Amino acid sequence: GLFKTELIKPRRPWKTLSDVELATAEYVDWYNHRRLHGEIGHVPPVEYEALHYLATTKPQVTHNV
Template identity: 50%
Template sequence: MAETTIGLYKTEAIRDDSPFRRGPLHRLADVELITADWVSWFNRSRLMHRLGRKPPVEYEADYYALHAEQPAGDR
């Protein structure tokens, strides 16, 4: 799994035509900024097929909203 994630990161965040890049990478800080943006997108915004093509944040909110309405014994 780590190798797949690293491959996605390099393809989606580091390549020259990446939407996360704001220019050339001259300093470590440039890479850190891109990495933070990509990780935020990856964990919060990307559409996930196994979650019904929803972003993780939306799926999590739906999950807790559904379970908040059920008494603890019904779970």
């Protein structure tokens, strides 16, 4: 619903399917990589995920014999 409300409906009528496909790809990139998400501290989802994995991943210990 959010996708249609924010992107599809305000920009209609669309001229071609290619226009919709390009706009969709741009929207998904923005939504996942650049938008600031209030529920996770006003950081982009990708940044939050990267910080999560840094905090939860244990470093591998190697032993030199």
